[in-house]
Amino acid sequence: MWQLIKLDYLEHRALIGMLLLFSFLINILPLPILPLSTYILFFVMFIAYTFYYDHKDHVIWYIVSLPVKKNHIVLARYLFILTGCTLFIIVERLIFRPVSLITFLFIFTGMCIAIAASIPIYYLLQSIWNSVVAHAILIVFGALAFAFIFISPYEIFDPFLFFIFDMIDLQPVITLLLISASVLYGSYLLSSFIFLKKDIT
Known part of the structure; x- marks a missing residue:
């Protein structure tokens, strides 16, 4: 599995370098x-x-042919995306524009929720372009739903929100890390289930 993560970093090193360079330029x-x-x-x-x-040159066929379990392939992809995005926000929010640990954890948790909601789409849909469109639509509707939950005049969400806020107020670090781990694990299980059922051929 670790070889798959290494492969992802080698194949996408130019993209990661470009994003870090972008972060460097906009802050300098x-x-x-x-x-x-x-x-x-x-x-x-x-x-x-x-x-x-x-999808390019059917690389996934080669990966699946390796003596690696399919759920490990999915886990490696999650770890690559998670570590890549975390590296970016570390550069952005801890190096160039330092924030408090709690603020950073809020940003990290939001990022984990976005990753958890996004990745299953790419395993569910066969076409990469359909996945991109569905991903963009999910981001828009997700933002609207998030705003609705917090500014809704109805009190249906209040008990849940108050419970989460109380937990964060009591143990902010543990609560935010648990939320991050929970949504990512649930997303990983869903993506693994989809990938195991998918006909790669």
């Missing part, structure tokens, strides 16, 4: 602050290109 040069939508676009591009490589 006197450029205007980029909107959140720009970072979301790069997030979608990063995940989309990672899976595009699998």
Whole structure:
């Protein structure tokens, strides 16, 4: 499995280097602050290109032919995307624009939720372009749903929100890490189930 993660990093080193260079330039040069939508676009591009490589020249056929379990292939992809995105936010939010540990963990948790919601789409749909479109639509509707939950005039979500906020207030580090681990694990199980049922041939 670790060889698969290494393979991902070797194959996508140019993309990762470009994203880190992008982060370096926007923080060093006197450029205007980029909107959140720009970072979301790069997030979608990063995940989309990672899976595009699998479809390119039928690389996934070669990976599946290796003596590696399918669920390990999925786990390796999750670890690659998670570590790649984490590296980016470390550079962004701990090196160039330092924030408190709690703020960083909130950003990390939001990133984990986005990853957990995004990756199963690329395993579910056969076409990479359909996956990209579905991913973009999910991001938009996800943002709207998130906003609705927090600003909704109805009180249906209040008990759940108050419970989460109380837990974060009591143990912020443990709670945020548990939320991150839970959503990623659930997403991994779903992606593994889809990938195991998929006919690669």
